[in-house]
Amino acid sequence: MEIAIMLEGQDGLNWPRFQKIARAVEDLGFAGLYRSDHFTNAGPPDKDSLELWISLTWLAGHTARIEFGSMVSPVSFRDPVFLARMALQVDDLAGGRLTLGVGAGWQVREHEKFGYDLLDLDARFARFEEGLEVITRLMRSDAPVSFEGAFYRLRDALLLPRPQRPGGPPLLIGGNGLQRTLPLVAHYAQEWNGVYLTPARFAARTARLDELLQAEGRQPGEVRRSLMTGIVFGRDAAALRQRLAASGDSKATAESLRERGTVVGTPGEVVDQLGRLEAAGVQRVMLQWLLLDDLDGLEALAQAVL
Numbered sequence: 001m002e003i004a005i006m007l008e009g010q011d012g013l014n015w016p017r018f019q020k021i022a023r024a025v026e027d028l029g030f031a032g033l034y035r036s037d038h039f040t041n042a043g044p045p046d047k048d049s050l051e052l053w054i055s056l057t058w059l060a061g062h063t064a065r066i067e068f069g070s071m072v073s074p075v076s077f078r079d080p081v082f083l084a085r086m087a088l089q090v091d092d093l094a095g096g097r098l099t100l101g102v103g104a105g106w107q108v109r110e111h112e113k114f115g116y117d118l119l120d121l122d123a124r125f126a127r128f129e130e131g132l133e134v135i136t137r138l139m140r141s142d143a144p145v146s147f148e149g150a151f152y153r154l155r156d157a158l159l160l161p162r163p164q165r166p167g168g169p170p171l172l173i174g175g176n177g178l179q180r181t182l183p184l185v186a187h188y189a190q191e192w193n194g195v196y197l198t199p200a201r202f203a204a205r206t207a208r209l210d211e212l213l214q215a216e217g218r219q220p221g222e223v224r225r226s227l228m229t230g231i232v233f234g235r236d237a238a239a240l241r242q243r244l245a246a247s248g249d250s251k252a253t254a255e256s257l258r259e260r261g262t263v264v265g266t267p268g269e270v271v272d273q274l275g276r277l278e279a280a281g282v283q284r285v286m287l288q289w290l291l292l293d294d295l296d297g298l299e300a301l302a303q304a305v306l
Contacts (some may be wrong), residue, residue: 001278002031003305005298006071006228006286010038010049010110017292018050022059024295025066028302032067033059034101034228034286037074039110053086060094069099071193071228071286072174075131076105076124077116080152083131084138084168085159091169092161099191101172102135104128125180127151132171132188139168174228176201178208186212191224196261199280202227206281226284227277230262233270233301240266263287267304274305 005025007013013035025033037052052070059068073083083102091098104124105111111118119127130149137145137154144156163169170190175181176197182205185192192209194202202225210220232247232254234240244252244264254264263273263285277285291297 001274001282002284003274004032004034004067004284004286005030006034006288007036007292008038008288008290009035009052009055010041010047011290012047012292013050013055014048015050018055019058019062020295021289021292021298022063022066024298026063028299029306030066030302031284032069032099032286033063034069034071034099037070037072037078038107039077039114042107042109053090056098057090057093060090060097063094063097067097067099068094069169069172070101072101072103072172074103074105075128076111076118077114078102080131080134081138081154081157084135087135088139088159088163088168092164096165096169098169099172100135100169101174101193102128102132103174129184132173132184136171136188139163139171170224172226176205178205182209182212185209185223186216186218189223191226193286194225194227194282196229197227198259198261199276199282201261202277202282203280224283225281226286227282228286228288230257231270231287231289231301232257232262232264233297233304234266235300235304236266240264270301271305 022033035052038049040046040049056068087098087100105118108118130151134147134152137147138159142162144158145154146156147154171188172191172193173185173189174193174195176195186209194205206225213220213223232243234243257264263270
């Protein structure tokens with residue numbers, strides 16, 4: 001199982017922090033670096049929020065090894081044509097290291113603050129599915145494409161130059177929903193990303209995804225299985241207690257957090273939990289690193305698990 005780092009870009013990320021973390025992730029041997037795509041936090045106060053796609057373009061030119069991508073870019077404020085266009089060209093710049101994560105949008109506050117229409121859940125997913133159709137057609141077709149939908153329209157549209165990687169970067173869809181999300185993964189995606197799932201819950205969903213893929217005429221191996229989850233890591237038991245106390249949740253215990261899908265523990269405990277995730281079918285875990293200035297902790301984590 002590959003170990004990657006995931007950053008919440010709206011939680012105080014700026015250029016100095018991002019550049020230091022990116023270099024550390026590359027040098028320490030993590031498989032990749034992934035970022036959320038938000039204007040601001042779900043609740044006040046507002047913090048620094050480094051623009052996602054500009055930061056991914058910087059990664060393409062300033063790293064040589066790690067994979068990276070959006071976790072995820074919502075079509076509620078990202079036009080799917082521009083998403084496809086940016087993804088193709090950033091992936092070429094990076095030599096084929098980008099994953100394009102796309103979502104429907106969910107955070108009410110940022111949409112209200114900046115004037116984007118989130119829509120009700122049914123309409124939101126209808127728009128999302130149309131956006132996926134637009135993105136996949138534009139990325140994968142070497143001939144002009146046309147599309148007539150309720151939200152998006154194409155008329156003999158072709159994105160040039162065509163991608164160096166046939167079909168462009170892999171498309172990732174994240175989420176745990178059995179009724180809406182997993183069927184879209186089975187139809188469109190090359191990667192499914194579960195969110196805060198225990199090994200048992202992940203295994204159940206990946207088994208369901210296998211069934212949906214077979215119904216689509218696809219093989220289970222065509223879709224990579226990844227997981228984005230939190231981590232509370234301490235070099236030893238005393239350091240772990242400090243981390244838990246500083247989590248902001250006075251009732252949080254190691255066991256209660258694990259039951260919610262978070263990876264919690266000292267080096268041996270973390271390795272054990274990651275092993276159980278791997279046994280459940282996780283091929284890449286993206287550990288949510290919220291301590292943006294704690295590069296020593298990131299290095300200790302790398303030494304413990306890589």
